[in-house]
Amino acid sequence: MVDRLDGKVALITGGASGIGLAIAKKFVDEGAQVALADINADTGEKIAAQIGDNAMFVTLDVTQEDQWEAAFKAVIARFGKVNVVVNNAGIAIGNNIEDIPLEQWNKVVAINGTGMMLGTKHGIRNIKNYGGGSIINMDSIEGFIGESFNLAYDFTKGGVRIMSKSAALYCAEKKYDIRVNTIHPGYIHTPMVDVTPDLVKLEEAKTPLGHLGDPNDIAYMAVFLASDESKFATGSEFVVDGGYIAQ
Template sequence: MGRVAGKIALITGAASGLGFADAKLLAEEGAKVVLTDVNIEKGEAAALELGPSASFIKHDVSSEQDWIEVISKIDELHGNLDILVNNAGVVVMSDPVNCTLEEFRFANRIMSEGVFLGMKYSMPLLKKNHGGSIVNMSSTASHLGYPIFFAYSAAKGAVRSMTKSMAIHCQAESFPVRCNSVHAGGIETPMVQFAQGRADEAPVDVPAQGVLPADSLGTPKDVASMILYLASDESRFVTGAEFLIDNGLLARPAM
């Protein structure tokens, strides 16, 4: 019996990287997983790799209409939703002075507005059951100052704040839904490799570059293990919390 057996999970940005790792582990532990992504080819291949417990829906998380349609399809296919993992993200590299308004808005459309829309439109399905769970992917960048990732940090900071607000709202309204955020740093993923292409494609989580020793990098599975815990009934008394997966990055004193 898996730790999330019988549960229905929606994971955004699941065609690769952290999202795929989350979907894979949840499926291995008994959940039916719905992968969404803007990349149709990779998304369909990812769902095929995971087998009959997985399905794929094309999904732009910044589109309100897409969210309405995705939730409607999940309701039609499964009748409920137990787990929402707001994982979709992008890396925008620009400092506060050189960042354009469009770059800033782009990062926030995907990661801030995308999380807002996900929580808003998934809530009717999540609260149908006793023990729904929302897991929002934030970052160590929401805690520290990273000028070159100004827009990214702003979006992840918004995710951190919205998570706590939604957790308290659910309690106030007696919704049986938990809401927590995960803050990773120093994790090796394809998105990060792409962002670091201008720096010899170093496989280092962007906010951790030059801070963590090379042999201390984490893997997507390290993050997925936390997602699994928060998605499972083991975390029934956990909400409004933030979980760092950064190998002590934020605990280190300033040098």
């Protein structure tokens, strides 16, 4: 049986934990070579070593363009090419329109917005040299809906959704054979949520299926979008939320 990602090389941001790590492991299971890109070098190096020869680690602050350029050079030097970029790194700092400090706003926009743009930009510039591929931008259900306490996060996730469509159309016009899509997770059970049990209960109650998602629920969708199975999907949104935005 042929693995679904045989011959693919992927760079995954936020790859040292949570959803990013789940995606990296699933990609390797399906035959890919992966670069875990993260700002947390100590953890990232250890995890890449645990995964084995088909994984490497690159230090990456997604807000810094020179670090993106260095990351792609390192991945290509090790694995010979890049076919897939998963822009997964992001932060959520809750605040409302009246009270949000400008410094907090700028931090969220820099990581979730500018970082996503830079990953898409440099993903396109590199993937086009190796026969095309897939860019997967990790969005959120809040790319569709708003929450009163999540102003900056909502702003960035709405922006990423539309930015990805623009990039998808650009690649199509240029005949680059690069697909750009977004994944929109609902409430997912990652290590971060365990520190707030009351929040877990609230999120479970708000999800029609009655439980939080697992990081692998998102990883399986990413495998599909990274594979040739999704060759006719671009500029599209893939929602994995237990029915949340169907309400």
